[in-house]
Amino acid sequence: MHEMGIAEGILSSSLEAAEGAGALSITGVYVTIGELTEVSEDALQFAWEAICPGTLAEGSVLDVTMVPATSGCADCGHEWMHDRYSGAQCPSCGGWVVMLRQGREMKIDSIDIDEESDA
C-alpha cells in the first residue's frame, strides 16, 4: 500500500505546475500507470481523495490510464504485448534478450486548471 506516496508525488507536481500557471484550482489530473507496476488504481483513487482537501486540487478528478506491457526482442526485432508471465522470452524466435518498451510507467501527463482570468 504505497499508493499514498505515489499520490503525494502526483499532488506535489500538480500543485507546482498549477501555481506556476496561476491556477485558482485544479479540476483534473491525468496520469499514466504501467500494468507491471504494483500500483492499484482503487487504492490510488482512495489516497487521492484523502490528500487533496485543503489544496488547490480539492475535488479534482484523478484520471488514470493503465498501459499494457510491450516488449521487443533484441534477436529478431519482434514486438509483442504481454502480461507479466509472457514477457521474458520472445514468442517469435524464443530469444531471451528482450527489452521492455512500456508497462512500468508511473507518469503524470497533465492537469486541467481554472485560471484567475476565468474567475
Place this chain on the structure above:
Amino acid sequence: MKVDIEKRILAANEELAGSNRELFADHGVFVLDLMASPGAGKTSTILATIDALRDRYSIAVIEGDIASKVDAEKVRAHGIPAVQINTGGACHLESAMIRRAVDTLDLESLDLIIIENVGNLVCPSDFDLGENAKVMILSVPEGHDKPYKYPNIFQVSEAVILNKYDTMSVFDFNEEEFREVVKSLNGQVPVFPIAATKGDGVDAWTEWLAARIDAAKREGSR
C-alpha cells in the same frame, strides 16, 4: 485550461536515488537492496553473507523496519556497522531515508552496503534507492506459488535466493514449478537455494555477489 507536465510521479525519489548512486560510485561502494517477506530470513541471510565475505570486503548494513532496532543490534553483535531506519509505518524504504542513513557511515572505508528493506513483497519493488542490485529472498515455507501472486518483485530482482531450503521435505514446495514461473517472469535470473542459518548453499550466492562487486569496482560505477 490544460497544463502539460510530463513528469515521472516518483521523480523526487528517482532524482535522489540517482544522486545516491553517484555517491556510491564515487566511493567505490557496492549497494545491495535485499527484499523479502517478514520472516523469510533476511537478517539470517545477511549474517551468513557477512560471514562469507567479511575477509574480502569491508561491509556495513542498513536495516529498514517499521519499528525497533533488534536487527541492527544483531548485525552489530557480529562486529559490523549497522544503521537502523525506522519508517514509522511506511511499508518500504525510499532514497531519502537511505541518504540520511548513509551520511552516518564512513563510505571511504566500505566496499559493500547491504540494505535490508522492510519485510514486504509488494512496495519495495517500485522504489529505486540508488542500489547497484535488487535481490529478493523467498523462503520455502511461503510456498512455490508466490511468483504468481507477487510478480513485480521477481521481475525487478537480479537474483532470487530460495531460503530455508533444508525444510523442503516438510513443505509441499514444487521447486520445478517455482523455477519455471520465475523464468517466465525474469528470464535467466539466477536462483540460489540456501539454508542461511546452517550455511548451506551460501557460497554460490556470495560468489555471485562477489563477482558483481568486483565488476562494479572495475567499471568504477554502475
